[in-house]
Amino acid sequence: MESNTNSTTYRVHATLQRIRDACQRSGRKPEDMQLIAVSKTYGVEEIKEALSAGICHIGENKVQEAKEKLPALQKDKSLSHVQWHYIGHLQTNKVRQAVELFDIIHSVDSLRLAAEIDRRSYTKDKIMPVLIQVNTSREKSKYGIDPDDTLELVKQVSELKNVKIKGLMTIGALTATTANDTVKIRSYFRKLRELREFIAGKNIPNVDMDCLSMGMSNDFEIAIEEGATHLRIGTAIFGKRKRAVKSLLSAASNQMEEKL
Numbered sequence: 001m002e003s004n005t006n007s008t009t010y011r012v013h014a015t016l017q018r019i020r021d022a023c024q025r026s027g028r029k030p031e032d033m034q035l036i037a038v039s040k041t042y043g044v045e046e047i048k049e050a051l052s053a054g055i056c057h058i059g060e061n062k063v064q065e066a067k068e069k070l071p072a073l074q075k076d077k078s079l080s081h082v083q084w085h086y087i088g089h090l091q092t093n094k095v096r097q098a099v100e101l102f103d104i105i106h107s108v109d110s111l112r113l114a115a116e117i118d119r120r121s122y123t124k125d126k127i128m129p130v131l132i133q134v135n136t137s138r139e140k141s142k143y144g145i146d147p148d149d150t151l152e153l154v155k156q157v158s159e160l161k162n163v164k165i166k167g168l169m170t171i172g173a174l175t176a177t178t179a180n181d182t183v184k185i186r187s188y189f190r191k192l193r194e195l196r197e198f199i200a201g202k203n204i205p206n207v208d209m210d211c212l213s214m215g216m217s218n219d220f221e222i223a224i225e226e227g228a229t230h231l232r233i234g235t236a237i238f239g240k241r242k243r244a245v246k247s248l249l250s251a252a253s254n255q256m257e258e259k260l
Helices: 008-026 044-052 063-074 092-101 111-123 147-158 179-200 220-225
Strands: 034-038 057-060 083-086 104-108 128-133 163-169 207-213 230-233 244-246 255-257
Touching: 008 034, 008 044, 008 220, 044 057, 044 063, 057 063, 063 083, 063 092, 083 092, 092 111, 104 111, 104 163, 111 128, 111 147, 111 163, 128 147, 147 163, 147 179, 163 179, 179 207, 179 220, 207 230, 220 230
Parallel strands: 034 057, 034 230, 057 083, 083 104, 104 128, 128 163, 163 207
Antiparallel strands: 244 255
């Protein structure tokens, strides 16, 4: 039997306390933070436990995986308050399913992708909230628009009728093992905040800059200190990622390997 300190419930409460502590240090309000529990590789039961522990926002970064487990949860009327966030890189051929499954998409980094979201949202009579993903570190291994090109992309996307820009998103460095790493991570988050303030000052129609989606399990406290509003936290809540994901619909016949 799983010990209390290793349970999802315990980790949710511990993470919420860390958020409160970081907010106190930085003079911010915990209620201004939106904690998104990223359930990559975890199934319905683990998600339900997180929701029972007080989580109201669930994030997924694979459309196929989300398609297998979210519908069962979304049919539960007692979970109607839960918001579903798509946080991963989104291919245009997966947009239709993403629009059907999710309440907000964090990872728009091109006009082509935004236009496809707009088209699919129109067919569903839906206005899809989106965040513009910015590659603040300019690392070639990461998705996201270059900071210098972000304002122009925001202007272009703002003209779409069935998409609503709600803010910006970025991914920090993958590790923070040294003081120098921490300084770099902080600079990437600060850059996003400053970019948000710059774009907000342009007063572009159909654009809100209320949301700053930044900070994951290894760096969310720094993100809070630098102005984050949406924290995408996975392993600190659900534990170490499972390497294999079984289909919740046809486990006997379909097994997928997820790359971490």
